């Protein structure tokens with residue numbers, strides 16, 4: 105039995121059960137249910153004759169194949185998802201009437217889809233990009249979609265610019281190059297023309313853009329939303345997802361190699377963790393701002409290129425989400441899931457953020473082309489668990505058989521049904537738009553309160569650890585190094601001067617440009633919550649450890665160490681020179697069929713045989729270069745020496761033994777990556 109099958113089915117899963125089709129023990133039919141004897145040979149006039157038009161089975165099969173594809177998402181095409189559950193810790197009735205946020209006994213089913221933005225559906229997972237983090241809550245009051253990203257800020261302030269931004273970051277129009285990359289002229293031309301992108305660009309150049317795992321990244325609702333309580337009082341709110349495993353990233357050099365070794369790296373990681381029963385978890389956090397504080401900040405709460413620093417408004421943990429079930433069918437569920445920011449429930453409302461307002465139109469609109477008509481909410485994964493009753497009718501692929509003789513409101517023929525949700529003046533459970541007072545002239549003009557594009561980019565830079573800063577500089581050099589037009593690079597450096605002079609200097613030197621003249625003084629403020637250096641967790645759960653073994657491995661020494669690491673939740677894979685058994689231990693992978701970039705740590709237990717083996721030595725040196733924990737049992741000391749590692753940080757030699765050895769290795773893994781190793785010139 106799969107681990108996820110041990111989880112009791114919630115309301116959504118029971119609803120989905122009605123649509124699941126099990127082919128076990130069945131016989132082959134056409135789409136019309138006619139039994140078929142042979143699906144391998146078309147109907148021909150004679151053994152070597154032409155195919156006959158009357159072969160309905162042949163025509164149906166070809167027709168179905170010809171029409172299998174639907175348009176991929178115009179952005180976020182590459183993604184994968186899972187079902188799960190959400191539960192609030194304590195009632196938030198003080199702020200909202202949304203019942204899934206008010207009743208701690210309620211388990212709300214969810215579906216989450218993670219994605220990259222720029223790449224096509226078949227592009228690699230590990231690219232420098234934003235990750236989508238979209239959650240559909242199937243609440244009793246209807247579906248609520250929190251369609252967020254793993255970065256809290258967006259490149260543009262007004263949705264009318266989305267087409268321009270996406271056209272700039274997607275492959276260039278004349279030759280459709282490059283795929284799933286931001287390192288090209290049009291993106292950086294857009295950036296230099298549009299300084300509102302700069303805060304976002306700092307996030308994009310940071311390690312946030314190359315997450316180790318979907319399970320180890322934060323999510324953000326980005327916009328300021330509103331919560332509305334029973335008295336109709338609103339508070340502003342920012343939504344955060346915080347992963348219980350901490351927020352961790354890959355190393356850039358590793359990213360490039362993972363793409364070739366396993367283009368499905370993040371997708372596989374999510375799938376495997378759920379299959380294994382290591383269900384990923386996030387805490388939902390809220391930053392709550394009273395309406396009276398709307399203008400209390402030095403930025404505009406409606407500006408989606410800004411964060412509210414956590415040190416100013418703390419993130420209050422309010423609930424937990426667990427992903428515990430993989431979809432049964434990728435297309436039916438993950439590809440057909442349709443999110444929309446306008447899917448809100450009573451107690452959650454919008455603000456006038458111009459990006460959010462545009463999104464509320466765009467998501468519905470895109471589903472019409474992508475899913476082929478207006479009935480996409482009837483697709484099982486999109487169907488609410490709340491009942492649906494209205495006068496909407498017809499359209500492509502209508503699946504309901506409405507029995508009513510009327511389809512208009514108000515009617516007297518059908519007893520006025522479906523009636524208003526308000527019963528005897530009681531509005532409970534009914535969506536009521538927040539009655540915000542709006543007063544203004546029709547005008548195409550950005551508010552002056554949206555004008556500061558540099559201060560929070562500087563705040564982000566100031567908040568980074570030394571190694572995060574190094575990674576950001578290197579990312580700028582990689583990206584701008586792929587830009588062909590010199591003037592674009594110069595303009596970008598010109599903007600960086602306004603963020604931080606040292607940053608601009610390092611990038612300029614790398615690009616062979618003169619050191620720029622000093623810009624405005626750095627304001628010196630920082631927000632420690634922004635640094636991933638502060639997010640290590642005391643766990644090695646789900647960390648993948650490669651154990652190098654051979655026929656000479658001392659199984660007696662290895663087994664207790666392996667069991668102790670697995671006891672702490674790590675996943676150990678034995679890598680040997682051949683498949684089958686090595687020293688009575690079952691080998692999971694053959695050395696030539698894997699690579700160190702697919703693991704978080706390496707344990708050397710080869711019995712000395714691999715010290716002369718080039719690929720094995722390379723495996724260890726590459727793991728070191730990528731900052732990974734390395735440990736050697738006595739049988740692995742020859743290989744460790746052969747690797748000639750230029751440092752000892754996170755390297756556990758065979759001197760320690762037993763529990764001390766395991767603990768030292770586990771502690772080195774918990775750090776995630778030893779970024780303080782000096783590997784700039786180290787060649788694996």
Ligand code: HDD
Nearest residue numbers: 177179180217236237238252253263266326462466467470
């Ligand atoms: Fe968007 C998909 C996140 C701005 C228009 N967006 C999409 C997805 C995510 C986001 C996670 C994938 C959903 C899925 O898995 O199916 N988008 C964001 C965030 C934004 C944002 C966090 C800013 C805060 N998006 C944005 C704007 C527009 C769109 C300003 C248009 C005006 N987004 C779309 C879309 C997509 C989409 C074209 C493509 C496929 C889809 O909606 O269903 O409508």
